[in-house]
Amino acid sequence: MQQFIDFIIRKKNVLVYFLLLSFSLSLIFKTNFFQNSKIIVFSNSTANYFNEVFNNLNGYFNLKRVNSELANENLFLKNQLENLINKKQLDSLDNAIFKYQNAKVISNSLSSFKNYLIIDKGLKHGLENEMGIISSKGIVGIINYTTKNYSSVMSVLNIDTKINAKVKRTSHFGTLEWDGLSGENLLLNDIPETAEIKVGDSIITGGMSLIFPEGINIGVVSEIIKQKKRNDTTANFVINNQVKIAKIQFKENYLNIVVKLHTDMNNLNIVYVIESLNKEEFKNIKK
Amino acid sequence: MASTFLIVFKRFIFLILLQVLIFNKFDLFGIYDPYICLVFILTFPVKTSKISFMVVAFAFGFTLDLFSNSLGLNTTACLTVAFLRSYIMSFIFGGFFDPLGLKLIKNYVSDSSFSQKILYVSSIILIHHFILFSLEAFSLKHVSTVMHKTLITYLLSGFFCTTLIYIMIGNEK
Numbered sequence: 001m002q003q004f005i006d007f008i009i010r011k012k013n014v015l016v017y018f019l020l021l022s023f024s025l026s027l028i029f030k031t032n033f034f035q036n037s038k039i040i041v042f043s044n045s046t047a048n049y050f051n052e053v054f055n056n057l058n059g060y061f062n063l064k065r066v067n068s069e070l071a072n073e074n075l076f077l078k079n080q081l082e083n084l085i086n087k088k089q090l091d092s093l094d095n096a097i098f099k100y101q102n103a104k105v106i107s108n109s110l111s112s113f114k115n116y117l118i119i120d121k122g123l124k125h126g127l128e129n130e131m132g133i134i135s136s137k138g139i140v141g142i143i144n145y146t147t148k149n150y151s152s153v154m155s156v157l158n159i160d161t162k163i164n165a166k167v168k169r170t171s172h173f174g175t176l177e178w179d180g181l182s183g184e185n186l187l188l189n190d191i192p193e194t195a196e197i198k199v200g201d202s203i204i205t206g207g208m209s210l211i212f213p214e215g216i217n218i219g220v221v222s223e224i225i226k227q228k229k230r231n232d233t234t235a236n237f238v239i240n241n242q243v244k245i246a247k248i249q250f251k252e253n254y255l256n257i258v259v260k261l262h263t264d265m266n267n268l269n270i271v272y273v274i275e276s277l278n279k280e281e282f283k284n285i286k287k
Numbered sequence: 288m289a290s291t292f293l294i295v296f297k298r299f300i301f302l303i304l305l306q307v308l309i310f311n312k313f314d315l316f317g318i319y320d321p322y323i324c325l326v327f328i329l330t331f332p333v334k335t336s337k338i339s340f341m342v343v344a345f346a347f348g349f350t351l352d353l354f355s356n357s358l359g360l361n362t363t364a365c366l367t368v369a370f371l372r373s374y375i376m377s378f379i380f381g382g383f384f385d386p387l388g389l390k391l392i393k394n395y396v397s398d399s400s401f402s403q404k405i406l407y408v409s410s411i412i413l414i415h416h417f418i419l420f421s422l423e424a425f426s427l428k429h430v431s432t433v434m435h436k437t438l439i440t441y442l443l444s445g446f447f448c449t450t451l452i453y454i455m456i457g458n459e460k
Contacts, residue, residue: 013337017370020345024366027352027359028422047354054308109356111311111320113424113432116356152356157318159429180424180432183317266314 048118048150051107059269066269073136098213101125101273103133106150108268113180114160117153119271122146132211132274138218138262139163140271142211156186157265164206165218165259170195173206176218176259183266186219186259193253197224203259210276223258291332298455299347302327307354310447319436321443322419324351324361325412326451328368330392337373344369357423364419368411379406396456408452412444413437 008015103119121127123146133140133153141155142163154161156178163176165188174191188203201221207214276282306324313320327347331340348365352358380395380403396404416437424433 013341013370016338016341017366020341020366021363024345024348024359024362027362030358047356050354107356109311110314110318112355112357112360113420113429113436118356159424159432180429181318181435183314266317 048106051118052120055106062267062269065267069136070270097276097278099275099277101127101275103151103271103273105268105271108155108265110157110183110265113158115155115157116144117141117155117268117271119151119153119273120149121273122149122151124148126275127151127273128275130211131276133271134212134216134274135263135268135271137264139205139212139216140263140265140268143273155265156261156263157183163212163218164208165203166206167191167195167197167221168202168204170197170201172197173208174257176203184261184264185222186261188221188257188259189254191255191257193226193255195255197221197255197257199224203257210279210282212274217262219259219261221257222260225256225258226253291335295332295335295343298327298330299343299350303347303350303354306351311355313443315443319439319443321447322412322415322440323444323447323451324365325368325415325444326448326455328365328372328415329408329411329448330452330455331369331372333376333392337370340372341366341369360419360422363422364415367418368415371414372411375407375410379403379410393456396452404449408445408449409441412441412448416440416444 101121103121105117106120107118109115109117117133117140119133127143127146129143129146131143133143139156141153141158142161143151144154145152156163156176159178159180161176161178164173165176166173167188172191172195174188176186176188178186191197199221203218203221205212205214205216205218302324306322310321310323324347328344331343344365345362348362351361351365355361380399395407399407417433420433420436420440421430
């Protein structure tokens, strides 16, 4: 017993270290798996408050830029509306599938591998998980957690984000991912080599889910990297009543496409939340 | 003792504000931020006991996490660096290091050689960044990305931390 107590006194630094370490590691895993633990809610609400105050001050310096951006967007939308009215009369029976809401970004991280934005609308305004967020120039992210007044948005600059996208000119579908090393480029994978992609092609959302409607701008192709991927499959052959297993190799070449984002993730201020009105129906049919 | 407490408390507030309000929005090339908060660990008074140092570093990391929406990451990294600091110091400064803490950080800055200073700052920053980024990515798939980012952020943090230490140390008592 005496020796045990001696041991504890001798090793007290190490013991305290491991005690604190286990506590901090449990914090990390709680954040990853149980988003609604009490600590998170508390930390989010305090930090959000400070961020909002600071952002309000900071916002004045951006007013000029935001104003001109909004005016440009207004002009673009007005032109579109004009075309639409000329083409056909607006019909109120034509049901809209998506509804838009605006929100303000109050904090925006860029420097980690899993970047999140916080926006100033939450459950109170009808926001839910898995709603898409876009800016006036292109996509921004997907809502992953909401509280009463705030929502956290998984940015496209997050190594876990996977977004369905297609090349506008050739209609080839692929998956958009982030490699974690550049603030303005994403990677578009899974596009076969036979697709004739050129530098400068536009990339838009694919519309395979109800998060983003089809045809929202993402970016332009800035570089094409060829990548060889070897697929190994096994096949069974029956020779002389004996089953033999053979390995078949076939090569399939895919392109890794570097996409330069339209959205400037450094300067986000006003964003739009996309709410799908047919979500329930879509879920029911998917069951 | 009271003055040590006051110095630590002042640095705590000052460095958290500096990191959260200015350096977290630095964003070189879009995504690289220097971690100037490490100055807190690098210049923590040597004469305080190791347990209180670890508890304070834990609180420091936790406060930092509250503001950057990354609960636990900075806490783990700061705590581990605080735990390892005495070993690193005795390894690098050798006989010059005294665990009783009669020497101030000022003495270490003025009396050690250039390579010792560089080694001390680099080893602490590299260990901190490596732990932080690998916990953040948390998969073997991204090992090369983690290394890449650790190196670039290390260069940034190293430059800013060294500069700030030289500014601060002039008026240490």
